[in-house]
Amino acid sequence: MNEVLKTISERRSVRSYQKKGIPREIIMKIIEAGNQAPSGMNSQPWRFVVVEDDAFHKRLLDTAIPNAKRLLEDVKRTNPERYQLIMKRYEELEDPIYYSAPVIIFVIGRGRYADLSCPLACQNMMLAARSLGIGSCWVYFGSLVTEDEEIRKALELKDDEKIFGPIVFGYPEQFPEPPEKKPPVIKWI
Ligand SMILES: Cc1cc2nc3c(=O)[nH]c(=O)nc-3n(C[C@H](O)[C@H](O)[C@H](O)COP(=O)(O)O)c2cc1C
Incomplete structure (x- = not known):
């Protein structure tokens, strides 16, 4: 397997x-990889906010938790098995949203091409991180923080902007075993 396929599979x-934190030059490599992603009309409709500050991390967590719990009520009805798994994390972890990761990166997008392009930047970043021995997780629940004016101000979030991710990064305790993946559904013509 070549290096790219190996990184994707791992x-x-x-x-x-x-x-331990991630050195700035490594964070820059991850962001550069995001910035190299394809985008509609090469618009690069993204910007990045890197959160390393513990107090701000805590504020994000305190804001996201009640919102995540509200959404989880839906999961309880639609996917009780997944709900149990997630609730276990809420019982066991100090930070069940950002997993106490030392770095959180908000990918913030704006404009017509953001919805299709920003997730590609996110994926590039997660793959780049893996290739550097760094773990990551896209944490949608961590985006449920936009009602807090202080947070909006810190992120400089405009009304026409949207958060992708955020993605948490850090040196992993270990890379987990892969979850079961369904085989691809393919039709050849
Ligand atoms: C759009 C999106 C939102 C996600 N949100 C969360 C989240 O809020 N919390 C979490 O722990 N994982 C989240 N994940 C990670 C998925 O649970 C994970 O990708 C999936 O279980 C497959 O595992 P794998 O990434 O190891 O292949 C999210 C992933 C994506 C793509």
Whole structure:
């Protein structure tokens, strides 16, 4: 297997991190990889906010948790098995949203091409991280923070902007075993 295919197959959502931070030059490599993603009309409709500050991390967590719990009520009805798995994390972890990761990156997009293009930047970043021995996880629940004016101000979030991710990054305790993946559904013509 070549290096790219190996990295793709070895990327996993990591939910348990070592305490140590990620050097800035490594974070820059991850962001550069995001910035190289394809985008509609080469618009690059993204910007990045890197959160390393513990107090801000805590504020994000305190804001996201009640919103995540509200959404989980839906999961309870539609996917009780998944709900049990997630609730276990809420019982066991100090931070069941950002997994106490040392770095959170908000990918913030705007404009007509953002919805299709920003997730490609996110995926590039997660793959780049894996290739550097760094774990990551896209945490949608971590985006449920936009009602807090202080947070909006810190992120400089405009009304016409949208959060993708955020993605948490850090050195993993370990890369988990892959979850079961369905075989691809393919039709050849
Ligand atoms: C759009 C999106 C939102 C996600 N949100 C969360 C989340 O809020 N919390 C979480 O722990 N994982 C989240 N994940 C990670 C998925 O649970 C994970 O990708 C999936 O279980 C497959 O595992 P793998 O990434 O190791 O292949 C999200 C992934 C995507 C793509």
